[in-house]
Amino acid sequence: MTKRHEGSSIIVTGAAGSIGFATCEILAREGARVMLVDIDADRLHECTAKLKDAGHEAVAFHADCANEDEVRAYAETAHNTFGRIDGFFNNAGIEGDLAPTHEYDIAMFDKIIRVNLRSMFLGLRFVIPYMVAAGKGAVVNTASIGSERGLAGACAYNAAKHGAVGLTRTAASEVAQKGVRVNCVMPGVIETPLLVGMLEQMFDGDVQAGMDKLGQVATLNRVGQPREVGDVVSFLLSDEASYVNGAKWEIDGGALATIRNDI
Numbered sequence: 633m634t635k636r637h638e639g640s641s642i643i644v645t646g647a648a649g650s651i652g653f654a655t656c657e658i659l660a661r662e663g664a665r666v667m668l669v670d671i672d673a674d675r676l677h678e679c680t681a682k683l684k685d686a687g688h689e690a691v692a693f694h695a696d697c698a699n700e701d702e703v704r705a706y707a708e709t710a711h712n713t714f715g716r717i718d719g720f721f722n723n724a725g726i727e728g729d730l731a732p733t734h735e736y737d738i739a740m741f742d743k744i745i746r747v748n749l750r751s752m753f754l755g756l757r758f759v760i761p762y763m764v765a766a767g768k769g770a771v772v773n774t775a776s777i778g779s780e781r782g783l784a785g786a787c788a789y790n791a792a793k794h795g796a797v798g799l800t801r802t803a804a805s806e807v808a809q810k811g812v813r814v815n816c817v818m819p820g821v822i823e824t825p826l827l828v829g830m831l832e833q834m835f836d837g838d839v840q841a842g843m844d845k846l847g848q849v850a851t852l853n854r855v856g857q858p859r860e861v862g863d864v865v866s867f868l869l870s871d872e873a874s875y876v877n878g879a880k881w882e883i884d885g886g887a888l889a890t891i892r893n894d895i
Contacts, residue, residue: 635663636870641714643667643706645697645755646724648675650824651774655721655862660688662866664719667710669693671724697724697751707758717762719869722755723774724748725792727826730785730833741788748792749799756803756814763812770869773800773816777884780818785834797880804878813877815868820884821846822856850885 642659646652647668656666660683668683670676673694683690693709695702710717728744729737752773763769775796776789783790796816804814821827823843831842847854861883867873868881882888 635661636866636872637719638663639665640718640869641665641667641710641716642719642721642869643669643710643717643759644721644723645669645706645751646774648672648679649723649826650858651819651822651861652721652723653679654858655723655865656683656690658859658862658866659719659721659869660686660690665689665714667691667693667706667713669695669697669706669724671696697755698746700754703751703754704758707755707762710759711762716766717759718769720755720759720763720769720771721774721865721869722752722759722771724751724755725774727830728786728788730830732785733787736787744788745792748789749795752796752799756799760803760807760812760814764807764810767811769812770873771803771812771814772865772868773814775800775816775818775880777818777820777882777888779816779880780882780888800880801878808877813868813873815873815876815879815881817861817864817868818880818882818884818888819861820856820882820887821849822858822861822883824858827855849887851887851890852885854885856883856885 642664644656648670660666668680676692680690680692693706695706725748729740773796776793778790779793779797800816828839831839835842864883
């Protein structure tokens with residue numbers, strides 16, 4: 633039986649993070665050759681080694697995804713290494729500090745916009761041309777349920793994630809007839825180090841209390857796992873999603889679907 637991504641080459645940014653690496657593992661198991669991109673060199677090489685040790689074809693590229701030259705370089709290297717770029721999970725991001733908008737640190741705001749939104753634009757800017765030239769490709773950007781709702785204390789994160797949806801829709805409208813699809817996923821409360829960091833701030837260090845409380849946001853009554861995001865990303869990058877373009881897929885346990893009245 634042919635694997636979903638057999639022979640494909642896919643770039644994943646933020647690949648050393650929980651969602652990024654879980655997605656890399658899924659893509660690799662499904663036959664993809666994967667380039668892992670991250671700013672955390674140690675964690676990046678550790679993750680790449682895990683894939684190689686499992687018998688998969690994987691390469692690491694250390695980069696600041698908000699740096700124009702470094703993004704251009706990872707896109708060019710992926711193309712030169714694999715001969716083509718079939719898929720791109722544009723996933724790099726950070727959560728930043730929490731504070732009211734009227735008190736938010738300006739330098740922190742600028743940093744989050746740079747890492748979460750500028751990096752996404754640069755990824756699209758330098759990866760999509762290879763796909764357009766080939767007449768085929770699929771991109772998945774990482775947005776958030778914060779793209780649809782306000783989250784008190786996270787003005788910069790919310791602004792960037794709202795922007796992620798705008799970038800997705802715009803790019804999708806531009807390159808669909810050139811054979812390239814662009815979609816985004818909107819993870820909800822997913823168990824990652826980023827979430828733990830936010831919960832430590834929100835719940836005075838009691839992460840479990842935060843997990844229990846935020847799990848109630850979803851109609852499934854739990855937080856999600858990174859692999860549950862990766863499975864959806866894998867589908868959207870595949871030919872099985874050939875008629876999906878410009879879409880935003882909630883992976884949130886039903887959090888955006890309703891206003892709960894049973895908690």
